[in-house]
Amino acid sequence: MSDLSGKSALVTGASGGIGAAIARQLHGMGASVALSGTRIEPLEALAAELGDRTAVTPCNLGDGEAVAGLIGQVEAALGQCDIVINNAGVTRDGLAMRMKDEDWDTVLAVDLTAAFKLSRAALRGMMKRRWGRIVNITSVVGHSGNPGQANYAAAKAGLAGMTRSMAAEVAARGITVNCVAPGFIDTPMTDVLNDKQKDGINERIPAGRMGAPDDIAAAVAYLASNEAGYVTGQTLHVNGGMAML
């Protein structure tokens, strides 16, 4: 895949399964990578594994002030921020009728508002350099809906709408904004399911298996590449055929 030498990327949620795979992939393509997340230990372990061209920039995306400073931290550590991967996400599942305001607000703040603020802050430098890539990690449930996830599905669908609007605004400056929408991916989040539940899920996936974090990372790598410069405002669904949209 395309060479990203000289580019710097921020990956949020890099302490999680998908985020770490994305960070490894972009680093492998030559980019410098800032690893953000709330759990510092896995971030530092990943930075040690990757070696040079890394920075650890912890951030609680639910904290507005911390979000406001994150792009500045990345620019201070790596010189600039050419690629933003808004991957971090939280869930607070519950049926809508019983959902607490707090659970709605937290999910919207982390999954949608933080992605907007980070993108807005990074666009400044991208506009100047006439090159930028923003990839928002959404979810199949943002398109299909899912009982118990009104907050999460709303945030992810919101990201898709934000992506298309932002993409239209900055397309003429060499900046693309796209989404990758994973289906069921084998991560610590899905490890908690028992075999029966997993079989049930696999029956709904034409590919007959859950995806791997590397499947998502490969899609992100494409959208972050120079070769994808004419692709913008799109959602790339990576779900084993579970929803063909």
Added chain:
Amino acid sequence: MSDIAERVKKIVVEHLGVEESKVNENSSFIDDLGADSLDTVELVMAFEEEFGCEIPDDAAEKIVTVKNAIDFISENAD
């Protein structure tokens, strides 16, 4: 022309890719110089950088001509 006016003019010429002769103090970025709304945001960013000042959004909205920019910067730059 003052130093600030020269520097503002230079930024406008560079960013909008227009002939220097077409840029005078009364030129409107959008109506006379072909800028779009994103260009005006970029111009404000460039002025902030060149003159080391911050141009708040409500002030930026009022900077529609070369003269508006020169006046704001003359009053607010160090």
